Amino acid sequence: MTGRKDLLGLEDLSGKExxxxxxxxxxxxxxxxxxxxxxxxxxGKTIANLFFEPSTRTRISFxxxxxxxxxxxVSFTAAGSSVSKGENLKDTARNIEAMQIDMIVIRHHSSGAxxxxxxxxxxxxxxxxDGMHEHPTQGLLDIFTIREYKKRIEGLKVVIVGDxxxxxxxxxxxxxxxxxxxxxxxCGPWTLMPLGIERLGVGVTSNIDEALEGADVVNxxxxxxxxxxxxxxxxxxxxxxxxGITRERLSAAKGDVLVMHPGPMNRGVEIAQDVAxxxxxxxxxxxxxxxxxxxxxxxxxxxxxxxxxxx
Amino acid sequence: xxxRKKNLFQNLSALxxxxxxxxxxxxxxxxxxxxxxxxxxxxxxxVLISKDKIELIRERIEAEGGxxxxxxxxxxxxxxxVDMHVHLREPGREDxxxxxxxxxxxxxxxxxxxxCMANTQPPIDTSGMVRYVLEAASRTSPVKVFPxxxxxxxxxGEQMAEIVDLxxxxxxxxxxxxxxxxxxxxxxxxxEYARMxxxxxxxxxxxxxxxxGGVMNEGYWSTALGLxxxxxxxxxxxxxxxxxxxxxxxxxxxxxxxxxxxxVDLIRQAKRKGLAVTAEATPHHLVLSDEAVSGYDTNAKxxxxxxxxEDRRAVVEGLRDGTIDVIASDHAPHCEEEKxxxxxEAAFGVIGLETTVxxxxxxxxxxxxxxxxxxxxxxxxxxxxxxxxxxxRIARGQAADITVIDxxxxxxxxxxxxxxxxxxxxxxxxxxxxxxxxxIVDGKIVYQA
Numbered sequence: 001m002t003g004r005k006d007l008l009g010l011e012d013l014s015g016k017e018x019x020x021x022x023x024x025x026x027x028x029x030x031x032x033x034x035x036x037x038x039x040x041x042x043x044g045k046t047i048a049n050l051f052f053e054p055s056t057r058t059r060i061s062f063x064x065x066x067x068x069x070x071x072x073x074v075s076f077t078a079a080g081s082s083v084s085k086g087e088n089l090k091d092t093a094r095n096i097e098a099m100q101i102d103m104i105v106i107r108h109h110s111s112g113a114x115x116x117x118x119x120x121x122x123x124x125x126x127x128x129x130d131g132m133h134e135h136p137t138q139g140l141l142d143i144f145t146i147r148e149y150k151k152r153i154e155g156l157k158v159v160i161v162g163d164x165x166x167x168x169x170x171x172x173x174x175x176x177x178x179x180x181x182x183x184x185x186x187c188g189p190w191t192l193m194p195l196g197i198e199r200l201g202v203g204v205t206s207n208i209d210e211a212l213e214g215a216d217v218v219n220x221x222x223x224x225x226x227x228x229x230x231x232x233x234x235x236x237x238x239x240x241x242x243x244g245i246t247r248e249r250l251s252a253a254k255g256d257v258l259v260m261h262p263g264p265m266n267r268g269v270e271i272a273q274d275v276a277x278x279x280x281x282x283x284x285x286x287x288x289x290x291x292x293x294x295x296x297x298x299x300x301x302x303x304x305x306x307x308x309x310x311x
Numbered sequence: 312x313x314x315r316k317k318n319l320f321q322n323l324s325a326l327x328x329x330x331x332x333x334x335x336x337x338x339x340x341x342x343x344x345x346x347x348x349x350x351x352x353x354x355x356x357x358v359l360i361s362k363d364k365i366e367l368i369r370e371r372i373e374a375e376g377g378x379x380x381x382x383x384x385x386x387x388x389x390x391x392x393v394d395m396h397v398h399l400r401e402p403g404r405e406d407x408x409x410x411x412x413x414x415x416x417x418x419x420x421x422x423x424x425x426x427c428m429a430n431t432q433p434p435i436d437t438s439g440m441v442r443y444v445l446e447a448a449s450r451t452s453p454v455k456v457f458p459x460x461x462x463x464x465x466x467x468g469e470q471m472a473e474i475v476d477l478x479x480x481x482x483x484x485x486x487x488x489x490x491x492x493x494x495x496x497x498x499x500x501x502x503e504y505a506r507m508x509x510x511x512x513x514x515x516x517x518x519x520x521x522x523x524g525g526v527m528n529e530g531y532w533s534t535a536l537g538l539x540x541x542x543x544x545x546x547x548x549x550x551x552x553x554x555x556x557x558x559x560x561x562x563x564x565x566x567x568x569x570x571x572x573x574x575v576d577l578i579r580q581a582k583r584k585g586l587a588v589t590a591e592a593t594p595h596h597l598v599l600s601d602e603a604v605s606g607y608d609t610n611a612k613x614x615x616x617x618x619x620x621e622d623r624r625a626v627v628e629g630l631r632d633g634t635i636d637v638i639a640s641d642h643a644p645h646c647e648e649e650k651x652x653x654x655x656e657a658a659f660g661v662i663g664l665e666t667t668v669x670x671x672x673x674x675x676x677x678x679x680x681x682x683x684x685x686x687x688x689x690x691x692x693x694x695x696x697x698x699x700x701x702x703x704r705i706a707r708g709q710a711a712d713i714t715v716i717d718x719x720x721x722x723x724x725x726x727x728x729x730x731x732x733x734x735x736x737x738x739x740x741x742x743x744x745x746x747x748x749x750x751i752v753d754g755k756i757v758y759q760a
Contacts, residue, residue, distance in 0.1 A: 088652060089653055090651065108653070109655075110653035111537035111538050111607070112655075130537070131655070132537035133536060171535075196535075199534075
């Protein structure tokens with residue numbers, strides 16, 4: 001991460017860089033367990049959160065991470081902003097940068113929007129999710145969570161289930177996991193499986209039982225309710241029957257399988273109630289880890305000296 | 312119904328011309344390598360131009376006193392190039408291009424004749440609009456402009472435009488380019504009627520539903536970049552329909568900007584059957600693939616999109632074996648505000664008039680993919696034949712429309728120095744070998760490097 005101005009995606013990072021983020025996140029996780037979970041590391045730094053798409057988890061997670069690092073934060077949501085007056089993305093961002101912002105965290109519906117900004121802004125740009133392209137901090141926190149439990153990534157069978165075609169979470173996970181040596185299998189209906197996905201180096205199947213066989217980790221993606229009205233899926237009922245993760249289906253996986261979900265969940269559709277709340281689920285830990293991972297990313301991109309690392 | 316193609320391009324004497332012929336009204340092009348695919352000439356020849364016509368072509372012509380002489384040793388002397396697919400944006404988007412600036416871009420790129428598409432604002436779907444384009448061109452364009460009129464009113468694919476009236480006003484073809492007529496019954500009737508009027512139908516082939524909302528080719532790259540894709544099948548399905556209707560109606564159709572191997576296969580098959588189907592490919596589809604989109608470069612965004620490497624190779628092969636007859640740029644100027652945005656929001660299209668010669672020479676001719684003669688034919692005789700216009704030949708008595716190319720000239724593409732109003736070129740910064748250095752229209756020099 002040294003020498004990088006921006007975090008746009010996990011595709012750009014090396015395995016070593018990913019490991020550095022994970023190790024740094026480990027330190028910050030300890031900070032979060034203290035009675036006063038705050039460090040002065042980014043004091044004096046100003047970070048703007050530009051969320052052009054609705055978000056609960058990610059936005060709050062970033063805000064908390066920024067505050068825990070003692071940075072000053074400002075948040076922008078598209079509704080009620082100049083965007084509704086027709087201001088374009090570049091102008092919006094440049095105007096904000098002109099207020100002496102050190103870093104911009106951006107979530108946008110267009111793939112490549114963070115890249116577009118990173119080219120024209122001097123400050124650091126962190127991708128908090130761009131269209132269907134990548135959600136690097138989600139990928140990092142997913143991998144961090146797996147590492148916390150399994151102590152390693154290499155050799156694990158990780159299955160990602162759901163709407164792979166439209167999922168930035170899937171793509172970021174795929175890039176990150178492959179770089180660290182995991183075996184990745186994507187599973188979902190062919191109508192939601194992107195062309196050429198196998199060229200990324202993953203196994204591809206529409207058979208959930210085959211996918212779950214011997215799995216170490218199952219990462220369950222949300223099915224957007226709108227898909228059933230489009231030509232992509234007949235009904236959510238059929239999706240749940242074919243791909244829903246139930247206790248019964250999960251018995252094909254390893255005995256210590258981890259069940260993950262980026263949220264928000266459609267209980268009873270892609271994931272059964274008793275799996276979401278069951279013994280294999282680490283979904284809430286993902287959220288906790290998300291703050292630590294985002295602290296690590298902000299710290300590593302800020303250019304602060306290595307000696308200022310939290311003890 | 313009688314079919315007459317009027318010579319509607321008015322004389323250019325209205326335009327101020329700095330560089331005209333010698334005192335005796337003659338211009339001698341000496342020592343160039345004259346390549347005229349129509350007649351098969353490919354050798355060192357002298358060409359004598361008298362006023363606006365070619366007077367003589369011979370191995371050695373003695374210049375009389377008063378004749379201006381240009382020494383063209385080492386240069387190629389070819390028929391004035393013809394680009395049959397250009398968007399001039401006037402009326403409506405003069406901020407992007409005008410008939411004048413587009414004409415200047417054509418001259419600078421070595422083109423003496425261009426055919427302009429109808430999707431302006433308002434569109435060229437009435438005889439009045441055709442006449443407007445011709446009038447503006449005769450006043451402001453250094454090169455000849457041949458309007459392609461709309462097939463349907465407003466290019467909406469519902470009601471047929473007055474195709475005979477459009478023809479009588481000077482349209483050389485009809486096309487709803489930019490749009491595909493989803494309603495096959497309308498498409499069929501347009502073809503039948505156009506055939507009656509003696510005009511070819513130029514078809515932009517794209518399925519109206521498959522790939523709707525897509526911004527690049529569907530494939531590995533759209534998956535990796537997270538962008539919605541337009542599958543090759545969209546073009547192939549549409550081409551299949553057009554060919555079937557062409558067979559039914561016996562119309563002359565021309566498939567615009569072919570980008571897929573599937574389309575090439577269908578066109579090859581149609582030609583074997585003897586159907587009146589012709590086709591064109593753009594320099595960018597011949598040279599670039601969808602990998603060019605990586606980094607979200609909006610100068611790699613156009614419709615049809617850049618396709619897979621496999622499709623690109625098939626299109627090149629199609630040009631090589633004659634399945635594809637014409638190279639045309641699909642010059643689509645866009646202002647900076649419409650390109651310097653997120654990829655999803657960026658306008659589709661790239662300019663091409665000023666890079667076609669360089670790209671074709673560097674990547675097709677110099678790489679041995681296409682012979683020089685084939686390349687020139689695809690830029691002269693072939694488009695002239697499709698549009699049935701008097702152009703694309705160097706012959707005694709023909710209009711003196713001539714392009715001189717320096718095949719050795721190395722140059723770097725700098726869109727800021729282009730005559731076009733727009734800068735959206737996918738070849739920005741590339742070094743090319745081969746450039747037009749002299750463009751002559753009706754005996755007058757309209758561009759000199």
